[in-house]
Amino acid sequence: MTEELKPxxxxxxxxxxxxxYYEYFGKxxxxxxxxxxxxxxxxxxxxxxxxVILPKMDVLLWDYRGQGQSTSDDAPxxxxxxxxxxxxxxxxxxxxxxxxxxxxxxxxxIIVAETLRRFEKRVNRAVLSxxxxxxxxxxxxxxxxxxxxxxxxxxxxxxxxxxxxxxxDGFLMKIEQAVPAMRAALFERYKDRPHALAxxxxxxxxxxxxxxxxxxxxxxxxxxxxxxxxxxxxxTPLFYQKRALQHFKNxxxxxxxxxxxxxxxxxxxxxxGDCIRFFLKK
Numbered sequence: 001m002t003e004e005l006k007p008x009x010x011x012x013x014x015x016x017x018x019x020x021y022y023e024y025f026g027k028x029x030x031x032x033x034x035x036x037x038x039x040x041x042x043x044x045x046x047x048x049x050x051x052v053i054l055p056k057m058d059v060l061l062w063d064y065r066g067q068g069q070s071t072s073d074d075a076p077x078x079x080x081x082x083x084x085x086x087x088x089x090x091x092x093x094x095x096x097x098x099x100x101x102x103x104x105x106x107x108x109x110i111i112v113a114e115t116l117r118r119f120e121k122r123v124n125r126a127v128l129s130x131x132x133x134x135x136x137x138x139x140x141x142x143x144x145x146x147x148x149x150x151x152x153x154x155x156x157x158x159x160x161x162x163x164x165x166x167x168x169d170g171f172l173m174k175i176e177q178a179v180p181a182m183r184a185a186l187f188e189r190y191k192d193r194p195h196a197l198a199x200x201x202x203x204x205x206x207x208x209x210x211x212x213x214x215x216x217x218x219x220x221x222x223x224x225x226x227x228x229x230x231x232x233x234x235x236t237p238l239f240y241q242k243r244a245l246q247h248f249k250n251x252x253x254x255x256x257x258x259x260x261x262x263x264x265x266x267x268x269x270x271x272x273g274d275c276i277r278f279f280l281k282k
Contacts, residue, residue, distance in 0.1 A: 005047050007061075012069070013088040020085040021069035024093060025050065026058025031099045031124070031279060034060040034086070036108025038130075038262065039200050040162065040186055042068030049264060052272045056280065057101070062089060064111070066196035074195040079207040083115040090122060101279040102126040105262055106166075106235070107204050114207070116225075117217045127275050129228040130261050132236045133218075133244040135209055139236075143205035150190075150198040158197075159186040168232040168260040218247040225251035226278050228271065230259030 007023035014020075023043050026032065033053055035046055043061040050059045063070040065077050065085070090100065100123045104112030109128035116126060132139060149158045160183060163172070172179065190197045225248045229241045238255070245253050256263040256271060263271045 005051070009093070011092065013085065013092050015085045015088045016081070018065050018081070018085065019071045020062060020065065020089065022060065022062040022089045022093075024058065024060050025054060028058065028093065028095065028099075030058055031101055032058040032060050032095065033275070033279065034062075034100060034102050036102065036104040036111050037062075037064060037067060038106040038108060038166075039204070040159075040190065040197060041105075042189065044068070049268050049272070052268055053276065056276050060089070060093070060095075062086065064107075064200065066193075066200045072193045072196040074199065077199045077203040079111055079114045079203055080118075082111045082203075083118060086111070086115060087119055087122060097122050098124055100124055103275060104128050104131075105264065106130040107200065110204050110207060113218065114214075116221050116223055117214055120221055120223055123223065125224045125226075125279050127226045127228055127278065128244075129263065130230075130233060130236050130241070131227060131244045132208060132240040133211055133247060134240065135212060136240065139240075140205055140209060143201050146201050147198045147205075150194040150201070153194055155190050155194045155197070156183070156187050159183045162186070165235045166261040168230065168258055168266060170258055171260070171266045215247060219249060221248055222250055223248075224278075226275070227251060227253045228263060228275070229253070229255050230261060230263040230266070231255050231257050232260045235261045 007025050009024040012019045012021050042063050046061055053059055064082050066072050102112045102115060102123055109131040112126050112128050113133060146158055163179060163183060227241060227245055229238055242253065245251055256267055259266040
């Protein structure tokens with residue numbers, strides 16, 4: 001089914017000279033799940049997973065600046081800019097707020113938080129997964145190390161290290177034979193633009209280093225929020241994610257055992273099923 005999967009609508013919006021690519025699956029006559037990529041993902045990264053969603057909801061995929069078919073220049077990016085670009089997509093597709101549900105993964109969860117902070121009235125509900133929302137020196141140093149590797153054009157080494165952090169040991173054992181191909185695909189995606197990947201990492205690191213100034217805004221958000229976490233997450237351990245919970249009044253926390261940073265990959269039917277029920281609950 002994934003080979004036949006094609007968006008009903010696709011295109012680009014331009015915001016401040018930046019082209020942002022999107023794909024819409026569905027007829028815009030029912031609720032839509034807007035999926036926010038992780039740092040090194042793109043729209044096609046979700047093609048094997050979204051058939052689980054489409055029987056119940058439409059899906060909107062999009063690439064941040066530096067990803068997929070969006071502008072991938074070597075200039076400063078910002079989380080705030082990404083939120084602006086998403087609103088431009090909503091306008092282009094003429095989506096109604098009551099039908100819009102946000103699902104952020106890793107870097108995407110930070111962009112969801114910023115979208116809620118400034119554009120809460122444009123969405124209905126939100127899921128945030130793998131979220132960190134604080135000034136953390138260990139996270140900053142890890143980000144700087146990744147940026148250094150990418151700036152030195154060691155995309156292959158960065159890709160090798162990534163899979164030790166984002167997937168659980170048990171899942172890696174199951175897919176061991178596929179891991180080299182996954183690393184190779186990531187390398188192909190960024191071998192000619194490592195600067196773009198470095199800029200995305202830099203962007204989230206800068207946002208988190210200054211995120212405390214937004215805490216009072218987050219606490220005013222009334223949107224119903226579900227925070228999703230894998231119990232074996234090494235990249236953003238549970239203590240980070242549980243502390244993020246305190247910044248949102250109308251939120252709850254759900255853990256998935258034996259999953260790491262992206263539980264949607266490791267337990268697709270269960271995690272997406274729970275999110276769909278959360279989004280569609282009356």
